[in-house]
Amino acid sequence: MYRNPELLLTKVYKAVYFPKGLLWVAKKSWRPSYAWSSLWRSKWLFEEETMWRVGNGQSIMIADERWLPSGCLSIYREDVAAECGVVRVSDLLLPGSQQWNNELVNFLYWPPTAASIVKIPLPLVGGCDVRFWPHTVNGEYTTKSGYAVARSKAILAAASSSFSHNVTPKVWKVLWKAPTIPRCRELIWRGCVKILPVRSALRRRGMDVDDMCQWCDSAQETIGHALLFCPVVRRWWFASSLGLRLDSEVEFHEFVAALFSQAEMSVVAVFCQLCYIIWEARNKLIYDGVQPSTEVVLSRAAGLASTTGVAHVPLRNGAVSDVWTRPNEDTIKVNFDAAWADTRGASCGMVARNGAGEVMAAATRPGVDALSPLLAEAAAFRWAMVLSMELGFRTVNFETDCKLLYDAWRMKDLGSSYLFAILSDCKDLVQFFDFCSLSFVRRTGNKVADFMAKRAGDFGDSVWIDEVPQAAMQLILDDVRALVPS
Template identity: 40%
Template sequence: MGFPPSWVALIMSCVTSVRFSIMLNGNPQPSFAPFRGLRQDDSIIFARANTQEAECVLDILSTYERASGQVINLDKSMLSVSRNVPQNGFNELKQLLNVKAVEGFDKYLGLPTMIGKSKTRIFNFVKDRVWKKLKGWKESTLSRAGREVLIKSVVQAIPSYVMSCFILPDSLCADIERMVSRFYWGGDVDKRDLQWASWQKLTRSKFDDGLGFRDFKSFNIALVAKNWWRIYTQPETLLAQVFKGVYFAQGDLLGAKRGYRPSYAWSSILRSSWIFHEGGRWKIGDGSQIDILHDQWLPQGVPVIGSQDLMTEFGVSRVSHLIDHTTKTWKYALVDFIFHPATVSHILKIPLPLNGSVDTLMWPETVDGNYCSKSGYIFVRRKLLGACSSSSSQPSLPAPLWKKFWRTSAQPRCKEVAWRVVSSLLPVRATLRRRGMDVDPLCPVCANEEETVFHLFVSCPVAQNFWFGSPLSLRVHEFSSMEDFLAVFFRAADDDALALWQAGVYTLWEMRNRVVFRDGEIPVPVAVVIQRCSMLAAAPVSEVTVVPRPAPLLQATWARPPRGIYKLNFDAAVATTGEVGFGLIVRNMLGEVLASAAQYLLHAASAILGEALAFRWSMQLAVQMGFRRVLFETDCLQLFQL
């Protein structure tokens, strides 16, 4: 799943280091460690409702008890039968199995066992869990930055398990998002307070003017799509074999249909499969399964532009018709004759396998071509909200400056207030009046001008004295708008200066609220300002510039290979036009050059692809030159990590 080794080791230590002790007559016995591992023993057994099969089930369970040393807990076991079973037969089964009877199982392993027409009613327990969690927190003791942490670390994880199996109704996702939004802005899930930004803005990335909250609908689709990918890439698993036997026994997953009265799990998988039909791309093997005009097989998803009349005339419909299967190369003359020059360029950049591999669907949003929920979520967000995002307001800052903004050492509450300043989301009096509130428009600090975000933090005399007396020594009176100030300051400031600015913004807002709600004293002494900024920024006030660190010296020395092994160094250079050149050199443990070679190709889609092609070419030459024990070395870390 991609967890770092340190995390895996931590979890395994929790699993393997546990010890048990049994109480016997009120006294704890010597402890012992379990050695059978973890297991989930809650099972559902299906059988016909007759005594013969009930006795067979009992025999199987008895055999399991003798073999495993475990005992079935009959007090926690239950029996449920169809409505068509007569009452006397039901009583006989209950007496034989010696378990309690229930009308039906509501949940199994936390998931509903029966899903009817009303999906909202069935999955309403997910919303109830979120509501209880949000309602249990004390909103008065949490800052908005603290609420953000709780939402991301706790609340967003609650529906994940159910969302990984079923598509929840849109209305249910909207209700959860509404509760989360109310909690974030007001602290109370049942109270409708002013929400200063739409949920869509909050779900944007932090590097795109948002806060990175999850869009639950998009996340739900991305999670369920993982099941589709498992079935496609692991057809030998029990899950894949069951679905294939029921829904596409005579075909493949790509052409699977909904079927007659399908399970909701299968319906959910099919509803998420559009991700791969629109975002997946074919990795070319022999090209026999790929339709030239209707399948996604060109890099970056570019369309195929060519003459359909010529394709019909030459009998070209599959990608395999464009490949010379003897030389394992493209039929350049045919490709150049049928397709537009731009399409020809993209086709020729696709490397062909040297062996007769089959065509496979890959996920181009990841480096290794395997689907993951994170990349799927980004893709779904881009597709579902693309039109809406394009019509919405542009981010206040470009992505590189937002990255700089969030990586500072300032406290989270300072960053949150600074984010609202940059995004113009603070409840200043000018904004409140625009929302229909009858408030005094004048600045409560200076009482000279209308209180806007720009006035409060830049043009107000108190703010100007504040910034000039701060460790930043800013002269902000030269700016005429908030946009001008942000554009100049953010590009010139280093991380420490930006952290101090975020702390200063928080201090100004804190001072303003003290004036409004507590009749505080202004202006704040400069010494207090400096002390407050230093504490909130978590940075020394005496040094507001970062001293550049010297770049580490790169060791260009060549390491000897072990005795009896040859070292082959290879590299690739890719031009902006797509042309690529390879080079290699082979040396023994004494450093003596035994062979060298170079190669030139016309097309490569990317630098990493050029490095991969150079690696393949190097292995081919090593075999041809008779080197059998070879250590390959490259300077491309990305290739090494694949």
């Protein structure tokens, strides 16, 4: 049995599925392992949820593949497409160009679908089409995101039925605020959503195990029986400081909901800790053959009650600037930003200043196609880099107020999502600078670029040399004044 099944799932899917696509044709075979059976049964999730990231479009069939931003195979004029010779996504691009053929797209697709297609970001120099997982920022599968998608599709409705019936949001708030260590709270949550690996659950999932309780050997081991209602466990609850007399059996999540809705926080904490110790004792009995006494269990629970939680590490003061700061004397600082609207698309703005705080250039660009605010920020970064090259800037410090973009830029391994396709273009552009870096500043230090992006619709596709629009001049002065000690 693997000690970390979540890590196993993530590594197997990354190594087997994404680079090679072998999971599509994988067979279950005869007498497979429990781990492989679980992986194979979840193949449907990847078949339904993974989608293509458009590079040159030559590998993607427009009618049979999942590549549209909406994730579905939207209806299009199939007969007309066949007459036009449009079979692959590459046929929707302008010949010899990495740009959408807007006229053809609008002719073949319904207006909402066509509008989303032309917003798909294309790499500057083409490249291969790549399958990616659209539910994470970097396009790589994680166990957490896969579980969230499966739950949203109601596949785990039976396992999580307590969410809509017995366990209310108020009960969850009580659990997560309980003054005990995280692993105790997590055990209660896992019991309530029925994902604890008790023997009845393992047998139901295909494992050849005896589903009888290891303590009493007289009843099936369910979550409620293992943690509350086994005769051996009942004695521990009655002997504990809570003095619980558990006479009638109910579902574990029903018992938790009833207790947490009226108990004090101290009682909730003791309950969570004793449940954890009981589960620990159950595992020691199964794997080590050790059967602890009542005194040992209660003593262990009392010791756990005195354990402190995880210490919080404070953030370093001044780690991120709140105001615009001057670059080095020989460096140009280019602040950029994007303003995004679902209906109107995105707009970009930038301002370049030298070490003395003097404006070197400013620019706006409206009508930028983007699927999301984050992709709009990435498109603004790429646009600012290309414009800086055209203006002759060679030593540049680019600055953004988008933390997600900054974190993605710092990752060593690029993912397979559209965000990383744009960032891949940006990394290719770095070679054209003598020095190029990206830094992060809070919104208050990026006010000029933010203003330019929001007013791009008024200014149009414009570039100012050695100046900014008069409406932005006051913000430039505010940045300079913020650097002068009072």
